[in-house]
Amino acid sequence: MDTLNRLLGIELPIIQAPMAGVQGHALATAVSNAGGLGSLPCAMLSVDTLRAELQAIRAATDRPYNVNFFCHTPPQPDAAREATWRAALASYYAELQLDPGDVPAGTGRAPFSAELAEVLEAFHPPVVSFHFGLPSPDLLARVKRWGARVLSSATTVEEAQWLEANGADAVIAQGLEAGGHRGMFLSDDLTGQMGTFALLPQVVAAVRVPVIAAGGIADAQGVRAALALGAAGVQVGTAYLCCPEATTSALHRAALQSDSARHTAVTNLFTGRPARGIVNRVMRELGPMSAAPPAFPLATAAVAPLRAQAERLGSTDFTPLWSGQNASGCQDMPAAQLTRALAGGAG
Incomplete structure (x- = not known):
């Protein structure tokens, strides 16, 4: 010490x-x-x-x-993997009435x-x-x-x-x-x-x-x-x-x-790299770890519009709720x- x-x-x-x-x-x-x-x-x-x-x-x-x-090391963009990722998110874009063509550029x-x-x-x-x-x-x-x-x-x-x-x-x-x-x-x-x-x-x-x-x-x-x-x-x-x-x-x-903080998981859905957060809808439905997201940090761009729209509606369905396993403090x-x-x- x-x-x-x-x-x-x-x-x-x-x-x-x-x-x-x-x-x-x-x-x-x-x-x-x-x-x-x-x-x-x-x-x-x-x-x-x-x-x-x-x-x-x-x-x-x-x-x-x-x-x-x-x-x-920043990854090289992979068009095929990006297409796979957007396809995995397509139903959510439709549900929230978002245009997949509006996905922002940049890694964040x-x-x-x-x-x-x-x-x-x-x-x-x-x-x-x-x-x-x-x-x-x-x-x-x-x-x-x-x-x-x-x-x-x-x-x-x-x-x-x-x-x-x-x-x-x-x-x-x-x-x-x-x-x-x-x-x-x-x-x-x-x-x-x-x-x-x-x-x-x-x-x-x-x-x-x-x-x-x-x-x-x-x-x-x-x-x-x-x-x-x-x-x-x-x-x-x-x-x-x-x-x-x-x-x-x-x-x-x-x-x-809330009680939901007791259920966390390591997921790559939000950024493309394993990170621990409170389990939410997208983690439950796509599985916390998936082969679909592009390499870190490129996965972030396609999730960002979903997160922003859902949060406007008061939902954390697509929000990375980063948290350790012990949120009691x-x-x-x-x-x-x-x-x-x-x-x-x-x-």
Whole structure:
């Protein structure tokens, strides 16, 4: 615990998970000001928005914070697979009286790049984290040049060892319970994925860098259990989704605080890559994992109009309701208060 706190310059061994689409700088700075490590998800931000968010963070805190990026390789568009995907969604387009020809272009999620690194360089964020591995060695070296600590997610022991060997300063052991995208990058075989408390001690034994536990931890008792198994700190996401500083929609908040939050599944329907969310209509009807969606992140475009139209009608039938398996800690509580409550497990 003390090792991680010194490494990252934080008081409390609590990291707020970066959650694209449901938060901005307000949540990150609230957590950082409370003594934890607030995180800004950057994978869906334009260069100008990223710059504005970093300026807002600089104005709101002088504490360490984390900026998070994806490291996927953008796929080549596949016309046949796109046609298969649109055919799978055709009946929903008809039901909602939408024109399939209006599907927007664009992927919605971009990997870390030299252009983004240039924006970061002006701000020198103290912690930079990655999902789906690490960026190219030259980009990683550029980040480390200004003294940033580098974190990345591992979903297997092999991924943790790879991250350590390739420059990560700490490893996030992401258990299968975690909400949002699986950080898997060495294999796409879901049968190799483990729960947090099975994965964590194996990763701790396999690497020398500090290990951060993530997945299914929603209260001080969970934090205490993770630290007892060798974690140097804990990353929490779902519990922060109902904080007033989050931008989580009213529909998503309602789902998180309902009985339906107890039924989640890993699905590739919304983006083309496995991610955990609350089971909804499209997941039930198409099956959570399907061969139909195009590669990440291209699947997003055809789902977006369905989601927008359904949400206008008050429905979450096509909404990615990202959530971990334990939403019990998701309360309407200020982020600073939640951070301190979680850290009670580290005392």
